[in-house]
Amino acid sequence: MTRQDILSELKKVIAPYTTNKEMLAGIDDQTDLIKDLKINSANLVDIIIDAEAKYDIEIDYDSADKMVNVGTCIDVISEKLNQKI
């Protein structure tokens, strides 16, 4: 799965938790989940749980710590998917 594939699916994971739909459409690696997308910090746990379910992966605490922007979210998901191979 390419980074672009993950990005496309990640938008669907994030969508329920942001009201900033305009920015969501144009997100890139630097987009910050809290500062840019205005996602409540409590919903970051939801995003991690939803990503785990969508990709059938487990995201540990240390990996979750890194998921502050879109790029690091893709890094973590990509890493966990590669570990399944």
Next chain:
Amino acid sequence: MTGTGNDIVSLGAINITRTKQPAFYSKILSDREITYYRQNCQDVITLENYIWLLWSIKESAYKYLQRFNPGLVFTPVKFIVSGLLPPVPSPTENFGNTKAGKGFDVNKTWNGVITYGTDTLYSLSLLYTDVLFSVVNGTENFDQVYWGLHRINDTDPANQSAMVRTFLLDKLHQILTIDNLQIGKNEFNIPVLIKRDKEMQVAISLSHHEHFIGYSFVNSL
């Protein structure tokens, strides 16, 4: 400078089914905190409210410590809440519209101790049927801690952000009797109180969630 941190959870906005799933709450609570609930708290608070109570305490502690360690990452399970004591009796009413004060009546709050690494902090939390509000302090004595919680009609994040600043500034102007105060953010995105482009030695913390906004501050002037 002393620190402060606060957090709000609008209980009407939480997903109760998801909250009660171990896959969800195990990312917030440590095994010891789950055991503590089963042994000490389940008769006085629902599991979902306990989970979000601890979330708000941990997030408040994170905000407190982030001021001194801007690179700090919020990993809820690494903030350990212990010795949590409920108010007597547990309140069962709705929040209402506005509450504010200096210090708390500790008989009406949930009282906790938080450890993060070598740091120890203290929390007081107000729990109503529709909202919970936590404030974290560096000592057990909250007498110098000002706080406020207010219900709003607007849930747009940008408007919430503006309203919570107005709510806090109204109180600060009243307490400090200084005009032209502003709230900005420092280079690490932490809220600071500003007077003529200079950061003031007053630790402030802001929070908003759904229909609620809140603040805490400690006047060190």
